[in-house]
Amino acid sequence: MRRAIYPGSFDPVTNGHLDIIQRGCKLFDEIIIAVLVNPEKTPFFSVDERCEILRDVLKQIDRGNCKLSVDSFEGLLVQYAAERQANAIVRGIRAISDYEYELQMALMNRRLEPSIETVFMMPAEIYSYVSSRLVKEVFNLGARIEGLVPPIVEARMREKK
Numbered sequence: 001m002r003r004a005i006y007p008g009s010f011d012p013v014t015n016g017h018l019d020i021i022q023r024g025c026k027l028f029d030e031i032i033i034a035v036l037v038n039p040e041k042t043p044f045f046s047v048d049e050r051c052e053i054l055r056d057v058l059k060q061i062d063r064g065n066c067k068l069s070v071d072s073f074e075g076l077l078v079q080y081a082a083e084r085q086a087n088a089i090v091r092g093i094r095a096i097s098d099y100e101y102e103l104q105m106a107l108m109n110r111r112l113e114p115s116i117e118t119v120f121m122m123p124a125e126i127y128s129y130v131s132s133r134l135v136k137e138v139f140n141l142g143a144r145i146e147g148l149v150p151p152i153v154e155a156r157m158r159e160k161k
């Protein structure tokens with residue numbers, strides 16, 4: 001039984017995140033998509049909204065035999081992952097610029113909890129420039145975000161405007 005945690009802010013979930021989850025389903029028996037509760041950030045969507053949206057968009061994922069669930073967590077990721085008896089943490093890497101920070105996190109997490117491996121996965125090239133931060137920025141400036149996020153996400157973002 002291979003269980004992975006896919007942690008992140010998911011504010012909002014993008015098609016790049018979904019691409020990683022779908023790829024992860026080929027490697028793991030179970031993936032827990034874990035939304036970070038971060039009181040320091042002012043989010044677009046609340047943690048509850050992000051979890052609700054994730055559960056909704058995951059319905060369209062081709063998951064094979066992989067079990068997918070959505071949860072939120074506070075504090076240290078490795079502590080949460082160990083409590084959930086996960087074998088791995090999944091992170092998506094789009095470009096070399098992501099790698100430096102991700103490597104630091106992976107090595108720190110390994111030091112804190114050597115039993116959990118970080119698995120880096122690459123999304124499809126068409127999502128290599130897609131980030132939640134840029135999606136919010138261009139959306140707030142009036143641009144279309146069709147194709148970057150699932151239609152449900154775009155609709156929920158319009159409701160907030």
Ligand code: PNS
Nearest residue numbers: 007008009010036075076077105108109
């Ligand atoms: O989607 P993001 O914002 O890039 O995700 C970052 C996340 C949630 C993976 C990272 O901030 C995290 O793990 N936070 C939990 C606190 C923690 O464990 N910090 C030490 C990381 S080495």
